[in-house]
Amino acid sequence: MRVVMSSIFRLVFTLVFLLEIQINAQNFKCTQGTGFFPDPVQCDLYYVCSKGIGEERLCPDGLVFDDKDPNHERCDIPANVKCGDRTVLQEAKPSKGCPRANGYYRHEDPLACDKFYNCVDGLPHELPCPPGLVYDDTDSTCAWPRDNHRKDCTKAKKDVLDDGFSCPDGEVIGPGGRALPHPTFAHPDDCQKFYICRNGVQPQKGSCSYGSVYNDETFTCDDPDNVPGCEKYYDEDDKKN
Template identity: 80%
Template sequence: MPNMVISLLPFLLVALTGVSGQFKCPQGTGYFPDLEQCDLYYECSKGNYEEKLCPDGLVFDDSDPNHERCDIPANVECGDRTALQEAKPSKGCPRANGYYRHEDPEICDKFFNCVDGTPVELPCPPGLIYDDTSSTCAWPEASKRKCDHSKRDVLDDGFSCPEGDVAGPDGRKLPHPTFAHPDDCQKFYICRNGVQPQKGSCSGKTVYNEEIFKCDEPANVPGCENYFNGKS
């Protein structure tokens, strides 16, 4: 999934009292951007206007004057409207709203969704990292962000996914390779997208066969022929 897009819930818009003396409404009614500040805009009606401000961290989407919408900067082309309101930071949130990289620089596969200054930690899908430019999770090779990919998740029994591709019986790369458990014939490990470890277990009277990467009859797996002997 090279272009993962995270769904956005609509954000509430915040109105400001007071009117700037420099802005002039275009003809008609609608919502129009400030010429300098990307999170500032105006609601115009019959030549009169009300000055409004997006929630901190969001900017005004001026693509359609008939719709009032604030969105994350990654989804809006601000152009020369480079100015922004003063930030209202909190722990984990450089601004009150939006998506931001994890505060721990070594954690690349998690990020914060900030809403009104409250951060919620979210994970990227296995194998992806959070990309600041697009405010989404992306494959490392498609992101300009430099991360240390040597850190891999470790299960409670010490297993972590080995590096490198794994070829299946037909010679093709396995997207979710599996590995035999060192001590239990019926158990195995799954590496989601090659990096996210997960425990697995064969059903019924079958054991894991590492030659074919799936569960099989015990008689076909050397060393596991008598695994179920004496077991009810």
């Protein structure tokens, strides 16, 4: 019974929607010359005007009409278009992963803040955000956690190296008093090795050239004599030679 009622409701909704479009087309006046002009109520509906006659057109589901230039016919994602009072949209054509047939949408997994879907004709294409960023569905883009509009994604998922290292939270201040864009960290067991955090979030392994060791005070490779505890790091190699 519920399935039947749902089907009837959708049919009625579609008929009303088509009737409204027809009424809008009849009422729309091409008074601005030749070009492409928005419907005053519905953001994904627009008209092609030529010789005072308007032909209605509908953007693909999920996209809306960009009315910045009447000489260009363009549909775009809602984040790029200011619809204003044109708040009505066509009935959605959802599919798995896609609330509408086209556009960018958050991942259905609430813990997958760093992933999103690019939906094209109802087919979802899963995409990752760059390391350290989370998907912001208000702007349909990836953003730093501190800048995004989502309250459920305040931290990005951390990458972890095979030895367990992950980049710590917070800025690292360098010798000049400025935050380091790609801070480095000493390896806990090997004076020659260190870690690099690209953009502060993406961990990578690093190593000083032979004869030098990592200095965690200057954030550079240095002479072993300048790093307490690493003065004799290469002594065993010298004995072997």
